[in-house]
Amino acid sequence: MTASDLQHLAPPGETAPPAVEHRIDLAAEYAEAGIADVLERLDRDLVGLAPVKRRVREIAALLLVDRVRQRLGLATQAPSLHMSFTGNPGTGKTTVAMRMAEILQRLGYCRRGHVVPVTRDDLVGQYIGHTAPKTKEVLKRAMGGVLFIDEAYYLYRPENEKDYGQEAIEILLQVMENQRDDLVVILAGYAERMEHFFESNPGMKSRIAHHVDFPDYGSAELGEIAERMLAQWNYRFDPAARLAFNEYITLRRARPHFANARSIRNALDRMRMRQALRLFESGATVDALALTTLTEADVRASRQFSAAAARTLADDERDVDFDPERGTDRIDY
Amino acid sequence: MRITQGCFSFLPDLTDTQITAQVAYCLQQGWAVSLEYTDDPHPRNNYWSMWGLPMFDLADPAGVMQELAACRDAQPEHYIRVNAFDSTRGWETVRMSFIAQRPSVEPGFRLVRQETDGRKLQYRLESYAVQRSPEGERYSA
Numbered sequence: 001m002t003a004s005d006l007q008h009l010a011p012p013g014e015t016a017p018p019a020v021e022h023r024i025d026l027a028a029e030y031a032e033a034g035i036a037d038v039l040e041r042l043d044r045d046l047v048g049l050a051p052v053k054r055r056v057r058e059i060a061a062l063l064l065v066d067r068v069r070q071r072l073g074l075a076t077q078a079p080s081l082h083m084s085f086t087g088n089p090g091t092g093k094t095t096v097a098m099r100m101a102e103i104l105q106r107l108g109y110c111r112r113g114h115v116v117p118v119t120r121d122d123l124v125g126q127y128i129g130h131t132a133p134k135t136k137e138v139l140k141r142a143m144g145g146v147l148f149i150d151e152a153y154y155l156y157r158p159e160n161e162k163d164y165g166q167e168a169i170e171i172l173l174q175v176m177e178n179q180r181d182d183l184v185v186i187l188a189g190y191a192e193r194m195e196h197f198f199e200s201n202p203g204m205k206s207r208i209a210h211h212v213d214f215p216d217y218g219s220a221e222l223g224e225i226a227e228r229m230l231a232q233w234n235y236r237f238d239p240a241a242r243l244a245f246n247e248y249i250t251l252r253r254a255r256p257h258f259a260n261a262r263s264i265r266n267a268l269d270r271m272r273m274r275q276a277l278r279l280f281e282s283g284a285t286v287d288a289l290a291l292t293t294l295t296e297a298d299v300r301a302s303r304q305f306s307a308a309a310a311r312t313l314a315d316d317e318r319d320v321d322f323d324p325e326r327g328t329d330r331i332d333y
Numbered sequence: 334m335r336i337t338q339g340c341f342s343f344l345p346d347l348t349d350t351q352i353t354a355q356v357a358y359c360l361q362q363g364w365a366v367s368l369e370y371t372d373d374p375h376p377r378n379n380y381w382s383m384w385g386l387p388m389f390d391l392a393d394p395a396g397v398m399q400e401l402a403a404c405r406d407a408q409p410e411h412y413i414r415v416n417a418f419d420s421t422r423g424w425e426t427v428r429m430s431f432i433a434q435r436p437s438v439e440p441g442f443r444l445v446r447q448e449t450d451g452r453k454l455q456y457r458l459e460s461y462a463v464q465r466s467p468e469g470e471r472y473s474a
Contacts, residue, residue, distance in 0.1 A: 112392045133385070140400070144393025182395040 087214025090260030334441025
């Protein structure tokens with residue numbers, strides 16, 4: 001007997017629990033949806049982030065159970081799927097959003113499962129009458145998938161009452177409410193500023209069901225992330241370099257504008273450059289081992305080590321290797 | 334007289350589900366879908382009014398259906414057609430076009446015979462609706 005048969009059996013309007021023999025194997029259901037694979041990859045590919053993984057698992061479980069309930073004819077409110085991801089830069093919000101889209105698609109809550117990442121610039125226009133078409137165009141592109149709004153709080157600029165951001169928010173709210181089947185919106189940004197944003201836009205807060213907080217990575221986790229990134233690029237640390245890199249992480253974490261995995265990626269990029277220069281200037285012939293190994297010298301040449309001794313304010317200013325608020329570069333694990 | 338222009342025009346009017354499926358096909362082919370409307374359905378009237386810009390980079394027909402609903406709302410007694418533009422080099426043209434809404438009453442066309450030099454006859458088509466009233470009021474009851 002299939003689930004659709006069950007629905008026909010139930011008299012209309014009656015939501016009494018079906019008889020005992022209509023059992024559905026949740027484990028089979030889980031395997032059939034193919035989300036086990038996505039969740040497993042999420043666990044395996046992302047270092048740390050235990051609370052986030054737990055939340056994603058919870059959401060996936062809720063949706064799965066909801067789907068089963070629906071098939072049994074148990075009245076369920078269509079789940080609200082809009083989410084907010086809060087956390088410091090470089091904690092993997094975009095990566096998790098991509099996985100979330102995949103999970104939603106496998107569960108049938110999202111037709112295409114594509115992610116359209118946007119920021120304020122993509123939604124808000126430059127002159128009167130420019131915002132609505134711009135926002136609507138972005139929304140149309142995101143239909144059937146996930147709209148990922150990075151640094152969503154920039155949409156709302158309380159200091160300028162003529163700001164067009166409010167208009168974009170209103171259109172967004174309308175679509176979030178009326179076209180829940182077509183679009184899932186994920187807002188992302190720093191925790192405190194998102195909190196402030198939600199306070200000033202209660203309509204937005206009430207329409208977002210799932211708040212996921214991304215914790216900062218620990219030093220050990222950052223070390224592991226570095227190793228995975230290097231492995232992906234076919235590089236590796238030699239043992240001394242690995243130890244030096246641990247020191248580097250400790251020093252770098254204490255500096256301003258630390259952006260978790262993104263800072264690590266940038267540091268590794270600079271170390272690769274130093275390695276390339278070192279090999280180039282040594283003039284010797286190189287083998288595969290030399291080409292893939294980052295040595296202690298490559299790590300120790302970082303300004304973090306020299307600056308650790310004598311640090312001035314000017315150094316701090318100079319040392320900013322990226323602007324986390326702009327978020328132009330993204331991590332791909 | 335039922336106007337037959339574009340694809341599917343000899344079939345019964347497409348339902349919204351069918352239109353969604355057709356648009357999904359167009360998007361799958363990588364074509365950009367756009368909407369146009371007119372109340373002058375002369376067969377040689379190629380230039381209908383655009384309803385917004387062509388919708389590029391869509392993944393799902395929901396966006397098109399939303400615009401179609403808005404267009405129907407604004408122009409309940411106009412012809413509306415869905416065009417799918419293929420930008421592939423060598424094609425660069427509309428690959429598919431079909432009518433998604435027609436007025437409730439379509440009075441049709443009159444064949445006008447005009448005699449010219451030497452009893453020569455020239456024929457042209459004239460829409461009753463267009464002759465009857467100015468633009469915007471042609472099909473409203």
